[in-house]
């Protein structure tokens with residue numbers, strides 16, 4: 218990537234390899250949507266149809282995929298690949314970048330039907346949000362599991378507190394928990410619960426089991442632990458959301474307990 222110039226044309230490439238959008242870009246490109254405008258490089262006393270822009274235009278003509286780097290926090294970039302340039306406007310000095318190959322099948326984004334536009338935007342929003350959610354949540358927790366503090370990025374997920382897809386769900390970091398694969402699944406399946414005071418509870422029937430080291434150390438030993446939370450208070454998990462989720466956990470555990478009673 219070329220953070221200085223935005224458009225990166227490595228030597229030996231016929232067309233642009235990557236384009237970068239910074240948080241404080243000078244060009245006022247449109248930041249959202251399935252198809253986004255990306256400005257040509259604008260240099261004083263240079264025509265638009267010159268310099269780095271030539272290979273950007275070549276990418277538009279050939280339809281080869283590019284990498285798009287989007288700055289999501291200062292100096293942190295989310296790569297998106299493949300993206301395609303689906304429209305080139307050399308007079309205004311903009312290209313239209315489509316964020317999914319299937320979008321190029323729709324042709325000129327200006328002529329999208331309402332359904333095509335809605336579909337395209339929904340699809341891109343979902344993918345962008347999922348990727349950036351994971352990145353933001355893991356970063357907030359220093360890439361550790363909030364329950365067991367395991368620090369292996371490749372074994373970590375960003376779990377939603379209020380389920381993704383629920384009406385009041387959000388992709389804010391405060392609706393997320395950085396959890397290892399085991400504790401993510403255990404949280405989603407009500408094997409562990411986390412209350413509004415950030416305390417971890419293991420379901421009673423699980424605590425009563427006897428089995429090998431994973432049960433003992435991985436699950437039972439987590440009972441009563443306090444959640445690891447991000448350094449920044451603004452990124453702490455939302456207590457209200459955790460509490461609502463915890464009520465589902467206790468409902469589940471309560472039902473189980475009643476079933477076991479004579």
Ligand SMILES: [Zn+2]
Nearest residue numbers: 362365397400
């Ligand atoms: Zn864990």
